[in-house]
Amino acid sequence: MTITPEREAELLASVPTGLLINGEWRDASDGGTFDVQDPATGKVLATLASATSEDAMAALDAADAAQDSWARTPARDRAEILRRAFDLVQERAEDFALLMTLEMGKPLAESRGEVTYGSEFLRWFSEEAVRDYGRYVTTPEGKNKILVQRKPVGPCLLITPWNFPLAMATRKVGPAVAAGCTMVLKPAKLTPLTSQLFAATMLEAGLPAGVLNVTSSKSASGISGPLMQDPRLRKVSFTGSTPVGKQLLKDAADNVLRTSMELGGNAPFIVFADADLDRAVEGAMAAKMRNMGEACTAANRFLVQAPVAEEFTRKFADAMGALTLGRGTEDSTKVGPLIDGGARDDVHSLVTAALDAGAEALTGGRAREGAGYFYEPTVLANVPQDAAILGSEIFGPVAPVTVFETEEEAIKLANSTEYGLASYVYSQDVNRMFRVSEQIEFGLVGFNAGVISNAAAPFGGVKQSGMGREGGSEGLNEYTSAQYIGIADPYAV
Numbered sequence: 293m294t295i296t297p298e299r300e301a302e303l304l305a306s307v308p309t310g311l312l313i314n315g316e317w318r319d320a321s322d323g324g325t326f327d328v329q330d331p332a333t334g335k336v337l338a339t340l341a342s343a344t345s346e347d348a349m350a351a352l353d354a355a356d357a358a359q360d361s362w363a364r365t366p367a368r369d370r371a372e373i374l375r376r377a378f379d380l381v382q383e384r385a386e387d388f389a390l391l392m393t394l395e396m397g398k399p400l401a402e403s404r405g406e407v408t409y410g411s412e413f414l415r416w417f418s419e420e421a422v423r424d425y426g427r428y429v430t431t432p433e434g435k436n437k438i439l440v441q442r443k444p445v446g447p448c449l450l451i452t453p454w455n456f457p458l459a460m461a462t463r464k465v466g467p468a469v470a471a472g473c474t475m476v477l478k479p480a481k482l483t484p485l486t487s488q489l490f491a492a493t494m495l496e497a498g499l500p501a502g503v504l505n506v507t508s509s510k511s512a513s514g515i516s517g518p519l520m521q522d523p524r525l526r527k528v529s530f531t532g533s534t535p536v537g538k539q540l541l542k543d544a545a546d547n548v549l550r551t552s553m554e555l556g557g558n559a560p561f562i563v564f565a566d567a568d569l570d571r572a573v574e575g576a577m578a579a580k581m582r583n584m585g586e587a588c589t590a591a592n593r594f595l596v597q598a599p600v601a602e603e604f605t606r607k608f609a610d611a612m613g614a615l616t617l618g619r620g621t622e623d624s625t626k627v628g629p630l631i632d633g634g635a636r637d638d639v640h641s642l643v644t645a646a647l648d649a650g651a652e653a654l655t656g657g658r659a660r661e662g663a664g665y666f667y668e669p670t671v672l673a674n675v676p677q678d679a680a681i682l683g684s685e686i687f688g689p690v691a692p693v694t695v696f697e698t699e700e701e702a703i704k705l706a707n708s709t710e711y712g713l714a715s716y717v718y719s720q721d722v723n724r725m726f727r728v729s730e731q732i733e734f735g736l737v738g739f740n741a742g743v744i745s746n747a748a749a750p751f752g753g754v755k756q757s758g759m760g761r762e763g764g765s766e767g768l769n770e771y772t773s774a775q776y777i778g779i780a781d782p783y784a785v
């Protein structure tokens with residue numbers, strides 16, 4: 293289906309451009325704005341109000357005022373709102389998909405996939421909202437009773453990155469709504485439009501004023517700084533880069549805030565000689581090229597066992613070299629642009645340094661001339677173990693391949709990073725799956741699977757990839773605190 297300029301303009305005109313504070317869309321207190329551009333063309337798509345510190349405080353005022361009554365709202369009512377929001381996002385799936393493609397660049401087919409994945413957090417947490425169980429047990433001594441109930445943590449600050457504009461918001465807003473928390477959402481300034489439309493959808497689904505406030509802004513720290521110093525804020529949930537996450541953890545220490553941190557990754561993709569190679573290539577394409585490689589779960593290092601290294605790398609390079617670059621709205625496009633010029637230059641510097649260190653480009657290795665921030669899908673062979681590209685989050689369509697001999701060596705190489713988010717293992721030996729999974733230090737393991745994100749599963753990292761889990765039953769716990777009531781022996785009266 294061809295996307296006409298009229299269709300794009302009509303959709304963009306339907307996106308609220310203001311700040312959402314206490315159920316109303318308003319201008320920034322200083323009248324400030326910022327532009328959002330299309331990374332495929334560099335053209336401005338929309339101009340949004342840019343929240344100031346004063347606006348952030350007004351958003352927290354609203355969240356704080358709504359907290360008590362929201363926490364007392366029956367779980368079934370909160371669940372119904374999430375379920376209606378899920379239905380509304382489904383109804384507008386094409387709008388959400390096109391909006392993400394316009395502001396973020398990924399091909400429409402991938403944006404549709406994100407609508408499915410992202411909206412599922414609304415449905416999942418609508419189901420979890422009514423299953424927030426406590427417990428009642430007798431102490432081991434056999435006399436007193438233990439009663440445990442879970443309570444919402446209180447007003448939250450939710451900070452999201454630009455790469456999954458819908459899913460990163462629903463992964464936080466879904467459980468916060470389910471748990472009975474109010475919130476201030478601060479989307480990334482590069483892709484805030486999807487969050488703006490999503491917030492409008494939440495209001496339409498019946499979310500009361502003040503529960504969700506949205507402060508898009510060109511100054512991220514101008515929002516997080518004052519909010520995190522205010523004792524009314526109880527939690528910060530952040531998805532983004534490890535350096536910013538570390539800074540926020542330091543800031544959170546002042547008021548001992550609850551924190552959830554979904555940070556960067558450096559995923560190994562391990563191919564053993566007993567793997568089904570065609571399946572491994574298919575998985576490698578998915579794990580590498582989803583979101584043009586701009587994913588925290590993106591396979592960043594391909595570790596291939598020596599006997600199959602040449603065949604795997606050749607098939608993989610052929611598949612990567614056949615991908616068509618273009619604007620995400622075109623049907624033929626398999627690879628969209630990177631998010632901006634800086635991102636493209638960073639990817640190219642890593643490739644250039646690897647080539648200088650002796651790696652060989654089997655395909656790609658260049659930025660595309662002309663408008664937009666396009667980078668060719670690239671496969672690098674013979675990458676030296678100490679090359680910077682193996683130690684950095686590439687965040688682009690580049691696959692460095694290295695060769696290993698033994699299972700022990702593969703595990704050692706996989707673990708040789710400060711990150712610990714996603715990992716992938718291809719083998720037909722199920723005993724190996726257990727051995728390797730137990731020994732690799734990653735929060736997620738894909739076994740013969742290149743894409744494993746699912747709303748029903750706990751998503752999150754270890755080491756410097758963060759703390760806390762999103763999705764699964766674990767996702768709700770991030771927004772609740774256990775309260776223990778100790779009850780004296782009822783027979784001792």
Ligand code: NAD
Binds near residue numbers: 513534555557
């Ligand atoms: P980023 O850290 O630059 O920004 C993330 C968010 O933090 C944005 O909203 C940004 O405006 C805000 N921010 C930036 N500086 C800030 C500051 N000093 N104080 C407060 N907020 C600040 O990350 P990004 O470039 O938007 O996203 C890419 C990164 O996100 C990658 O490292 C990727 O791995 C990571 N990521 C992780 C996950 C996960 O689930 N672990 C998911 C997606 C992305």
